[in-house]
Amino acid sequence: MNPPRTDARRHHDPDVRGFASDNYAGVHxxxxxxxxxxxxxxxxAYGEDAYTENLQQVIRSHFGPTAEAFPVFNGTGANxxxxxxxxxxxxxxxxxxxxxxxxxxxxxxxxxxxxxxxxVPTPDGKLTPELIDRQAYGWDDEHRAMPQVVSIxxxxxxxTVYTPDEIRAICExxxxxxxxxxxxxxxxxxxxxxxxxxxxxxxNAAGVDLLSLGGTKNGxxxxxxxxxxxxxxxxxxxxxRKLSMQLASKMRFxxxxxxxxxxxxLWLRNARHANEMAQRxxxxxRAVHGVEILYPVRANAVFARLPHDVSERLQKRFRFYFWxxxxxxxxxxxxxxxxxxxxxxxxxxLKEEMAR
Ligand SMILES: Cc1ncc(COP(=O)(O)O)c(C=O)c1O
Numbered sequence: 001m002n003p004p005r006t007d008a009r010r011h012h013d014p015d016v017r018g019f020a021s022d023n024y025a026g027v028h029x030x031x032x033x034x035x036x037x038x039x040x041x042x043x044x045a046y047g048e049d050a051y052t053e054n055l056q057q058v059i060r061s062h063f064g065p066t067a068e069a070f071p072v073f074n075g076t077g078a079n080x081x082x083x084x085x086x087x088x089x090x091x092x093x094x095x096x097x098x099x100x101x102x103x104x105x106x107x108x109x110x111x112x113x114x115x116x117x118x119x120v121p122t123p124d125g126k127l128t129p130e131l132i133d134r135q136a137y138g139w140d141d142e143h144r145a146m147p148q149v150v151s152i153x154x155x156x157x158x159x160t161v162y163t164p165d166e167i168r169a170i171c172e173x174x175x176x177x178x179x180x181x182x183x184x185x186x187x188x189x190x191x192x193x194x195x196x197x198x199x200x201x202x203x204n205a206a207g208v209d210l211l212s213l214g215g216t217k218n219g220x221x222x223x224x225x226x227x228x229x230x231x232x233x234x235x236x237x238x239x240x241r242k243l244s245m246q247l248a249s250k251m252r253f254x255x256x257x258x259x260x261x262x263x264x265x266l267w268l269r270n271a272r273h274a275n276e277m278a279q280r281x282x283x284x285x286r287a288v289h290g291v292e293i294l295y296p297v298r299a300n301a302v303f304a305r306l307p308h309d310v311s312e313r314l315q316k317r318f319r320f321y322f323w324x325x326x327x328x329x330x331x332x333x334x335x336x337x338x339x340x341x342x343x344x345x346x347x348x349x350l351k352e353e354m355a356r
Contacts, residue, residue, distance in 0.1 A: 046248075072226060084113045086149045094127075120134050151182040193275050277335075
């Protein structure tokens with residue numbers, strides 16, 4: 001069959017990729033195909049459709065029989081909806097200072113969710129029970145917002161990864177203080193790929209209560225889900241999602257994307273590939289004198305420090321961002337569609353610019 005006629009024109013070169021963000025990538029062809037399959041006919045709106053129903057089974061196959069998914073539009077929305085479900089008006093969220101909810105969500109947790117964030121500086125983006133204790137106190141003190149949930153990111157903003165044991169220790173510590181644990185899993189697939197364990201090993205099996213499960217960075221067009229893993233004490237999710245403007249009317253098109261990723265192994269193939277490209281990149285640049293890799297490269301991000309003028313020249317050839325411009329720190333991200341050639345050309349360009 002001929003493809004449907006369209007008047008749309010291509011406004012970009014589909015062979016050009018950079019290292020700015022896994023969000024710069026397009027949509028995995030298998031996800032696009034799944035969207036086409038879900039198209040046509042009428043389906044009940046707002047989540048009562050066959051695709052969302054099937055997604056629940058897929059989610060339960062990963063996370064066990066009590067898991068329930070609430071598809072949403074984006075990661076900020078997932079975090080804001082999830083955290084509201086476990087924080088009272090007088091409560092607070094403990095998180096790393098570098099957490100996306102603290103630095104990259106435009107104040108949405110505070111302004112949309114009304115959430116008070118209690119932040120802790122970390123050396124590598126990871127919280128520990130000891131670091132949590134810097135903010136975990138004063139539950140009976142009405143002068144202080146009451147810590148009610150610990151939010152960690154897996155992988156972290158700095159590309160580091162918690163082991164299942166580290167997450168278990170955080171959950172045991174948080175639960176002993178009556179706090180829930182939320183995971184910002186915008187890159188949960190990348191964590192599972194590098195740990196080489198099922199998703200549940202470092203989420204519900206480790207004690208995590210609820211999760212923001214990423215799809216966009218893993219090859220979706222858009223779409224994430226709040227996944228309630230342990231329903232105890234988590235209520236009104238449906239109402240919170242609508243109130244927070246994250247209820248998609250044509251939800252089948254969010255759900256089918258997550259289903260396409262998670263029903264078989266597309267999520268893992270995509271994440272493994274992105275991680276492998278980051279390893280290749282790290283190995284390539286590690287040998288370059290004057291370039292320092294800042295954190296262990298475990299997933300699909302490489303953070304490096306190099307001379308500012310070199311980065312500026314390199315940015316004219318490949319897109320990427322400064323992370324801390326004053327320090328000369330940059331972030332290079334790989335995606336499901338990054339190729340070995342992309343990496344090798346980038347490393348060669350870096351070598352050239354360093355030698356100039
Ligand atoms: C750790 C983390 N959480 C959440 C998000 C989701 O953000 P968005 O609202 O842009 O989908 C991102 C995106 O960059 C992220 O890196």
